[in-house]
Amino acid sequence: MSRPISIDPAAFAEDAVPEGTRDYNRKLMAQARMAPDTWSLGPAEVRARRTRGLSPFIVEPKSERAETIEIPGPRGPVPLRVIAPENPTAVYLQFHGGGWTLGTVDQDDPRLERLASELGFACVSVDYRLAPEHPYPAGPDDCEAAALWVVREAAARFGTERLLIGGESAGAHLTAVTLVRLRDRHGLTPFARANLTAGSYDMGLTPSARRFGNPALVLNTRDIRMFAANFLQNGEKLDDPDVSPLYADLKGLPPAIFTVGTNDALIDDTLFMAARWIAAGNEAELQVLPGSAHVFTSLPEPNARPAYDRVMAFLKG
Template identity: 75%
Template sequence: MSRPPLTIDPEAFRPDAAPAGTIEVNERLIEAAQKAPNIWSLGPQAVRDLRKQGVTPFVVEPKSQRAETLTIAGPGGPLALRVIAPETPSAVYLHVHSGGWTLGSADQDDPRLERLATECGIACLSVHYRLAPEHPYPAGPDDCEAAALWVAREAAARFGAKTLLIGGESAGAHLAVVTLLRLRDRHGLSPFARANLSAGSYDLGLTPSARRFGTQHLVLNTRDIRMFAAHYLQNGEALDDPDVSPLYADLSGMPPALFTVGTRDALVDDTLFMAARWTAAGGAAELSLWPGSAHVFTSLPEPNAAPAFERIMAFLKG
């Protein structure tokens, strides 16, 4: 059966296509980054602490009062899943947070996961995977693989829902794809019905947009991407290994996916390339492209964020 063609609208890349509010937020973020300490001179743990205190450009949002912690067995010891769930879920969503495999936490996306629980009836489980550089590759993907296997085995009995979903943002989107590939190749499993992939990093050797973005610090720049990858990969891993850079993988048998990205994201090519390869491998791929928006803009107070996330909710709800 033929699938709808994947289309890229060049109009989205025109400088005058971005909403005025998006441009204003971008300018404020760039100005704030210029005044903030250089994160690479502080060290990852110091940056994590400053983020929690709200003294970096990173947007700190309210935490869900309904969240609970579920602990399962993980490859490095007990593995925590942050759970935000309605009483009778229609689906279970395994979420993987962003942060360059180095920063971030499972509670940073609480507002959006709470909306999925409240408005879509989806039980959201966000993985507290181990972070680099303290726990370099393959610790993070090993934890996500363990979490996905648990969801595939236990979600129906625990939550009463058979439909399984997976996704994440930035490094979380990367880890979500790696997890899908591991379940297929290592376990012969394809349990997830849909994949929500926002602003993923799929080629750790850097795609053209990542290489060419330069020094302007709009959430993420070229040096940041290289430094995050250096923290994550510490043992000479090949950058074209599909478990490292899933853009190089055999993508056959992947579930329908929604790829969301802004045109001012340093990783925009990662999404364009991965969506194209996903489609070429026979998978269903939707491209959600937002003019002028920065990296992982759905968490930013800018005009493209609300409609982009509403499209994500509709996709996950199915």
């Protein structure tokens, strides 16, 4: 029987928020007031601004040992960014975030470097196709192809058959979709553990996503709707499990750690998905960080390091 998860009401108390987190949130909102409206610029310009550091996400150091390889994909080659130590202990397949529209394959290098250096993981990040140029199912198809490649090649290329998977935001969504696809389309459940951080699991929007409003705190209600519109362009049903994995049959999936901040518009997505994960008979851990905004583990705020430390401990097993 699965170990139960619990939600501590104290995490939602105003006095539980670290002062540094409170200060950082104010800084994020002040920066946003000075910046142009993201949705007036278009995806290409927003991507360029992010590359130049003109966003809440600082331009972090890139791994000096990363290499890029290409694998066959459903519509051409899929680039993979590989950060691997000698004699890896596991392979971690990573899907980056960015609302299926933004984000880059190297944006998580610092955290993947920690997994490689401290835990000995070979980290494989997927440069999947982005919307709106490549709407659903392009991104999920690329992620499925990458997962199948890892299943086939891990032992020969990396010398280990222990497989892990994860992502943040849209990357967490793609993780859940990929796990269900592997099980249902290929009869495979190869991943030992999953890391699901601040995921979006219901394209119809959970209550927190609908009610969050439009404060400029990394992600708001308007952003979620715009990202979903970029991703879904062909009348897909919002409760299709391949679109909204909250509605999927989740039986037989690996133990997972769910991470979210209380100031995240997608907090209900995590709370609901973690509960459904357990209800399906799977193992799960849940960590809810007081006051933290969306994908805070990628931001320089006080809750980020301890939260990611717990993720690393979970993945290590």
